[in-house]
Amino acid sequence: MSPTDPAPVLRLRDAAFGYGDRPVVAHVDLTVSPGEVVAVLGPNGSGKSTIVRGVLGLTDHLGGDVELFGVPRREFRQHTRVGYVPQRHTLSASVRATVREIVATGRLGHQGLLARLSRTDKQVVDRALDTVGLADRWAADVSTLSGGQQRRVLIARALASEPDVLLMDEPTAGVDAANQHVLADVLDRLAAGGTTMLLVTHELEAFRDVVTHVVVVDLGRVTWQGPAAEFHRDPGAVLHEHHSHHHDGEDEHHGPPAGRAVVPSGPLDRAPRREARRA
Numbered sequence: 001m002s003p004t005d006p007a008p009v010l011r012l013r014d015a016a017f018g019y020g021d022r023p024v025v026a027h028v029d030l031t032v033s034p035g036e037v038v039a040v041l042g043p044n045g046s047g048k049s050t051i052v053r054g055v056l057g058l059t060d061h062l063g064g065d066v067e068l069f070g071v072p073r074r075e076f077r078q079h080t081r082v083g084y085v086p087q088r089h090t091l092s093a094s095v096r097a098t099v100r101e102i103v104a105t106g107r108l109g110h111q112g113l114l115a116r117l118s119r120t121d122k123q124v125v126d127r128a129l130d131t132v133g134l135a136d137r138w139a140a141d142v143s144t145l146s147g148g149q150q151r152r153v154l155i156a157r158a159l160a161s162e163p164d165v166l167l168m169d170e171p172t173a174g175v176d177a178a179n180q181h182v183l184a185d186v187l188d189r190l191a192a193g194g195t196t197m198l199l200v201t202h203e204l205e206a207f208r209d210v211v212t213h214v215v216v217v218d219l220g221r222v223t224w225q226g227p228a229a230e231f232h233r234d235p236g237a238v239l240h241e242h243h244s245h246h247h248d249g250e251d252e253h254h255g256p257p258a259g260r261a262v263v264p265s266g267p268l269d270r271a272p273r274r275e276a277r278r279a
């Protein structure tokens with residue numbers, strides 16, 4: 001982002017997202033600045049994907065403000081600036097396409113209707129394949145790749161649109177430890193190149209070196225956020241404190257590291273928190 005473009009990459013203010021008219025997450029305040037790599041942590045079902053998908057307009061925006069590069073999401077049209085790697089998606093075994101063909105679909109937003117790939121398009125595709133370590137597999141049928149390799153194909157497809165921010169929903173889901181390290185290396189390379197990232201993950205350890213900020217989500221609320229260094233000072237305190245014994249209106253505490261903010265909880269149209277947790 002140029003110095004004349006000071007807006008954060010992403011800004012949510014009191015945002016609520018859900019399905020139909022049912023909010024699943026609410027009161028989300030979150031700012032992602034250029035170059036940050038933000039990990040979104042939290043238990044299953046806490047609302048992490050709902051937030052990420054809400055930013056993309058894939059879940060219903062039920063309140064508050066969402067801005068991308070300073071532009072309200074509803075008015076935002078520069079879609080190629082935002083890359084997305086969806087959750088748990090591998091490519092269907094019925095897809096008959098090569099690795100390179102799939103990655104090349106990431107260029108569609110840059111092409112005119114029915115346009116052929118330009119030389120620049122091809123270079124960008126090759127660079128994306130190189131970044132994820134699949135340059136030598138470009139001609140392979142995607143259905144012959146492992147789950148971890150297919151995740152890398154999807155990351156390369158997102159990179160091929162040359163996004164300024166990459167949203168990734170559990171990029172390591174279903175990926176073994178060795179391949180998690182390969183993916184972590186991919187993220188390291190992207191971060192070194194200045195790509196801003198928002199990353200939902202259950203495997204923070206794999207990305208420890210690259211993550212600059214941590215956001216903790218629990219029961220549809222952001223319960224803690226701050227620099228990764230602060231989180232790592234006492235992750236147990238942050239996670240345990242918030243995941244185990246907070247009640248509505250009782251978020252004040254002195255245990256975990258301070259972080260940027262602890263967002264007070266407010267009403268959601270569902271069961272009280274403890275009941276919701278058991279549900």
Ligand SMILES: Nc1ncnc2c1ncn2[C@@H]1O[C@H](COP(=O)(O)OP(=O)(O)OP(=O)(O)O)[C@@H](O)[C@H]1O
Binds near residue numbers: 045047
């Ligand atoms: N398409 C949908 N329609 C209705 N409710 C949904 C839908 N997708 C998710 N939910 C609900 O929203 C809540 C939050 O789900 P979400 O997928 O955002 O959680 P998550 O924190 O990403 O979980 P996980 O770690 O398991 O991926 C859950 O109660 C879930 O059942």
